[in-house]
Amino acid sequence: MSRKDLVVGMAGAGGDGVVSAGELALNVAAQQGLFGMLVKSFGPQIRGGESSIRLRLSSEPVLSQGDELDVLIAFNWADYARFRSELVPNAQTIIFVDEQDKTPEKDIPLAEALKRAVRRIPFEQIAVEKAGTALAKNIVAVGVLAGALNLPTDGFVKAIGRRFAKKGEKVVASNVAALAAGAEVAAQYRRGDVRLVPAPSGPLMIVAGNDATGFGALAAGCRFIASYPITPQSEVMEYLNRELPKFGGTMVQGEDELASIAMAIGASYAGVKSMTASSGPGISLKQEAIGLASIAEIPLVVLNVQRVGPSTGIPTKTEQGDLLQGIFGTHGDASKVVVGTTDVEDCFWVTVDAFNIAEEYQTPVLVLSDQFVGHRTEIVRPFDLSKLTVRDRKKPTEEELAAVDHRHGFARFADTDDGISPMSIPGMPGGSYLNSGLEHDVVGAPLSGVAGHQKMTEKRWQKLDTVADRYRHLMVVAGARDADVGIMAWGACKGAVLEAVAALEASGVKARAVVPRLLWPFPVADVEAALKGLRAIHVVELSYSAQFHTFLKSQLSAEVAGRLVRHARAGGAPLGVNEVLAWVGSDGRRAAAD
Amino acid sequence: MAHQAVARLSIKDYKADLKPVWCPGCGDFGVAASVYQALAKLNLDPDNTVLVSGIGCSSRLPGYVNTYSFNTIHGRALPIATGVKLANPGLTVLVAGGDGDGFAIGTSHFVHTARRNIDITYVCMDNGIYGLTKGQVSPTSPHDLVTKTSSYGNIEAPMNPVLMALTCGATFIARAFSGDPKHSQEIIAAAITHRGFSFVHMVSPCVTYRGREQFDIVRERIRALAEGFDPSNRDQARAVAFEDTEQVISLGLIYREERATFEDGHDRARRKAQARGPFTYDDLLHSFIPDHEAVAARP
Numbered sequence: 064m065s066r067k068d069l070v071v072g073m074a075g076a077g078g079d080g081v082v083s084a085g086e087l088a089l090n091v092a093a094q095q096g097l098f099g100m101l102v103k104s105f106g107p108q109i110r111g112g113e114s115s116i117r118l119r120l121s122s123e124p125v126l127s128q129g130d131e132l133d134v135l136i137a138f139n140w141a142d143y144a145r146f147r148s149e150l151v152p153n154a155q156t157i158i159f160v161d162e163q164d165k166t167p168e169k170d171i172p173l174a175e176a177l178k179r180a181v182r183r184i185p186f187e188q189i190a191v192e193k194a195g196t197a198l199a200k201n202i203v204a205v206g207v208l209a210g211a212l213n214l215p216t217d218g219f220v221k222a223i224g225r226r227f228a229k230k231g232e233k234v235v236a237s238n239v240a241a242l243a244a245g246a247e248v249a250a251q252y253r254r255g256d257v258r259l260v261p262a263p264s265g266p267l268m269i270v271a272g273n274d275a276t277g278f279g280a281l282a283a284g285c286r287f288i289a290s291y292p293i294t295p296q297s298e299v300m301e302y303l304n305r306e307l308p309k310f311g312g313t314m315v316q317g318e319d320e321l322a323s324i325a326m327a328i329g330a331s332y333a334g335v336k337s338m339t340a341s342s343g344p345g346i347s348l349k350q351e352a353i354g355l356a357s358i359a360e361i362p363l364v365v366l367n368v369q370r371v372g373p374s375t376g377i378p379t380k381t382e383q384g385d386l387l388q389g390i391f392g393t394h395g396d397a398s399k400v401v402v403g404t405t406d407v408e409d410c411f412w413v414t415v416d417a418f419n420i421a422e423e424y425q426t427p428v429l430v431l432s433d434q435f436v437g438h439r440t441e442i443v444r445p446f447d448l449s450k451l452t453v454r455d456r457k458k459p460t461e462e463e464l465a466a467v468d469h470r471h472g473f474a475r476f477a478d479t480d481d482g483i484s485p486m487s488i489p490g491m492p493g494g495s496y497l498n499s500g501l502e503h504d505v506v507g508a509p510l511s512g513v514a515g516h517q518k519m520t521e522k523r524w525q526k527l528d529t530v531a532d533r534y535r536h537l538m539v540v541a542g543a544r545d546a547d548v549g550i551m552a553w554g555a556c557k558g559a560v561l562e563a564v565a566a567l568e569a570s571g572v573k574a575r576a577v578v579p580r581l582l583w584p585f586p587v588a589d590v591e592a593a594l595k596g597l598r599a600i601h602v603v604e605l606s607y608s609a610q611f612h613t614f615l616k617s618q619l620s621a622e623v624a625g626r627l628v629r630h631a632r633a634g635g636a637p638l639g640v641n642e643v644l645a646w647v648g649s650d651g652r653r654a655a656a657d
Numbered sequence: 658m659a660h661q662a663v664a665r666l667s668i669k670d671y672k673a674d675l676k677p678v679w680c681p682g683c684g685d686f687g688v689a690a691s692v693y694q695a696l697a698k699l700n701l702d703p704d705n706t707v708l709v710s711g712i713g714c715s716s717r718l719p720g721y722v723n724t725y726s727f728n729t730i731h732g733r734a735l736p737i738a739t740g741v742k743l744a745n746p747g748l749t750v751l752v753a754g755g756d757g758d759g760f761a762i763g764t765s766h767f768v769h770t771a772r773r774n775i776d777i778t779y780v781c782m783d784n785g786i787y788g789l790t791k792g793q794v795s796p797t798s799p800h801d802l803v804t805k806t807s808s809y810g811n812i813e814a815p816m817n818p819v820l821m822a823l824t825c826g827a828t829f830i831a832r833a834f835s836g837d838p839k840h841s842q843e844i845i846a847a848a849i850t851h852r853g854f855s856f857v858h859m860v861s862p863c864v865t866y867r868g869r870e871q872f873d874i875v876r877e878r879i880r881a882l883a884e885g886f887d888p889s890n891r892d893q894a895r896a897v898a899f900e901d902t903e904q905v906i907s908l909g910l911i912y913r914e915e916r917a918t919f920e921d922g923h924d925r926a927r928r929k930a931q932a933r934g935p936f937t938y939d940d941l942l943h944s945f946i947p948d949h950e951a952v953a954a955r956p
Contacts, residue, residue: 093946094947268942270945282938282941287743287744305930308926308927308929309936311931313743313923318736319765321732321733322733322735322766323736325737325739326739326743327740328729328740329738329742330740330741331740332740332741332744333707333740333742335744355729445945445946446942448939448942451938470674471674489707489725489748490704490705490747491704492704495703495704495724495725495726496726497673497719497726497727498727498728499719499720499727499728500712500730501728508720
């Protein structure tokens with residue numbers, strides 16, 4: 064049977080060039096019209112240290128990181144051992160290790176049955192012979208991949224030509240020789256069952272999730288970001304630091320998380336679309352100010368690229384543990400909107416939606432991304448910018464402002480049919496008013512009575528009643544209409560869930576995936592409609608305490624909630640397709656372990 | 658300060674009709690009066706002026722001034738004002754607050770706002786006590802002061818806001834006394850006119866929790882800066898900053914220098930970024946496509 068995709072794992076020490084080998088392969092694949100996903104993983108060292116990649120290439124758009132490895136390359140077993148739980152080979156995997164590795168067989172970090180299948184390749188020796196430097200061993204490794212997987216080498220030869228062009232013809236030639244030697248030595252292990260057919264769809268783009276988020280913000284009209292560096296968010300502020308000034312915008316690296324969100328609130332209050340971005344520890348610090356944006360009705364986007372928590376947790380690994388904080392965080396009954404990104408392209412479009420919602424509803428919008436989506440790189444079709452819609456906040460007209468009674472100021476929080484009051488911007492003649500984190504009346508004057516607080520709270524909540532209807536495209540429903548097995552997830556678990564649904568269908572089980580991107584206000588009616596007819600609804604997530612399951616039970620009717628089956632684990636690694644299938648069972652009817 | 662051309666305005670044009678929550682005799686009434694006078698003196702357009710505050714007695718001020726006013730959260734007035742100014746550098750941006758807001762919960766923002774030299778004016782009303790929460794010790798409370806949270810006398814040394822402003826790089830540093838509204842309004846007007854971060858240390862007694870005699874105590878200590886004092890001289894400013902305010906409270910312009918503002922820096926960055934422009938969203942899209950001809954063609 065011919066495979067449409069392949070998965071490669073590679074691990075090595077700092078300086079082995081594992082990541083650049085992966086990037087080179089991704090680059091060549093994109094130019095040849097293949098789709099792909101590159102997931103990098105690093106040790107805790109600030110610079111250097113062991114690193115690994117998982118690269119999946121396919122004739123079709125890639126949904127997940129892929130479970131089964133076709134090829135595993137370890138430059139040495141000691142560094143590989145750090146990633147053994149992320150790069151697990153099986154009996155079909157072609158396993159290569161550098162001949163120079165002297166690990167005794169008993170210490171090789173592989174299952175006993177696989178140890179005998181290991182192929183020893185002189186990566187470093189070939190690199191030195193052909194290119195005159197051990198640094199070229201990642202080029203040899205790329206050659207080995209091409210040889211073992213029957214990939215045409217011409218694309219790699221061109222890429223090497225571009226990459227080493229500045230170093231002269233000799234360096235180019237020697238690296239091409241290293242590539243060819245790697246391909247030749249691996250040819251004997253060639254797998255004939257893998258055949259990647261390029262998509263005839265024109266140029267493809269290579270984009271990392273965090274860059275897509277930054278691009279989405281900019282395209283949505285964001286012209287101000289203030290943020291504080293934190294893993295795994297920093298790439299977003301770095302992208303906007305580089306790109307925003309080209310479009311007249313401003314990026315500030317705040318002195319801390321508190322200042323960063325405060326600056327973004329100030330900039331939005333003064334009329335500029337604004338955001339702040341962080342991860343768990345920083346988002347915890349921003350909670351008080353999120354409440355200010357809510358009560359002061361200031362459009363604001365707050366990005367949370369989730370990582371393992373609590374506290375410092377595991378900064379470079381993914382988890383879905385911030386869902387309930389996102390929805391219910393900050394003190395008081397704070398109205399807000401929460402959306403989740405499910406893949407790299409979503410980072411762009413969901414961020415655009417987040418800005419549109421923030422502007423239109425004059426509310427903070429939390430975007431929950433995560434390390435897996437933010438840090439991975441995908442080959443995707445170029446985003447169709449002709450579909451870009453940008454919305455702006457409602458502002459008072461000149462006539463409305465001219466009619467303002469200036470003894471009381473502009474009625475910034477005026478009672479309107481839809482609860483959305485026109486927002487004047489400093490500099491607008493006649494629009495001055497008092498805004499406040501204190502509960503306030505229509506002109507912003509502080510109030511402390513029950514009736515007034517009830518009325519203003521209702522205004523801030525009820526204005527969001529139309530979000531679910533107006534942003535219905537934020538729902539992902541895939542699979543059979545007549546399915547009786549459902550799988551629900553949110554965020555980056557979508558990819559594994561969609562593949563699991565396809566696998567179930569391939570084995571004759573009709574299944575359906577339901578993945579809401581709009582998480583708050585929760586689109587109850589749409590979700591319940593999507594869950595109609597399902598006898599078991601498996602809720603899968605990377606949260607030890609099963610936050611999504613808990614949340615769904617609180618939102619769905621008792622009848623629907625009674626069909627939910629809970630499958631949850633702590634984060635640390637992305638959800639795998641096999642994991643979902645094991646949870647759900649071969650007939651899709653398995654009950655939760657608890 | 659932005660150029661503003663509006664009809665001649667008077668004090669009442671800046672006075673909002675909200676009734677202050679301050680105690681009778683509070684020093685902050687004098688500050689409010691000075692702010693109205695300073696705004697009228699400069700004839701600032703209320704619709705082009707933003708007054709931001711955090712939390713505390715003094716942070717109620719924006720409610721009483723007819724500008725775009727924003728009473729925010731504890732300690733964050735300076736970064737919120739920074740966002741406002743960067744979003745629209747044409748606005749005149751003022752910040753009002755107190756010693757707890759500025760020198761306890763918001764201290765780090767003071768350090769960095771001063772360092773950046775953003776063109777905003779910060780009037781910090783220092784009463785050496787937490788008044789809104791009814792009488793706890795503050796970071797500027799004198800040593801040994803007995804309060805509800807320093808029952809046996811304040812065991813901490815007080816902070817020195819003027820010295821801190823000097824150390825952090827504020828380009829306009831002055832001290833005024835709310836009991837002297839005429840001098841205060843001159844200082845506030847000069848602070849607003851200064852291009853860069855202006856800090857006004859406003860001694861504003863709390864009659865409720867520090868005692869009615871506070872005004873007299875301050876009056877005994879205040880003195881004008883010596884004849885010939887040169888505010889451009891950092892050493893002279895340092896000498897004033899090191900004075901013990903339990904003995905002597907010098908009033909006036911203590912330090913002033915001209916330095917590029919934060920907004921200038923962002924303007925410069927934008928000009929550099931745009932040198933090869935103009936840019937479109939398609940340019941950004943193409944930058945993700947390996948060897949896209951449109952990207953390669955750009956010099």
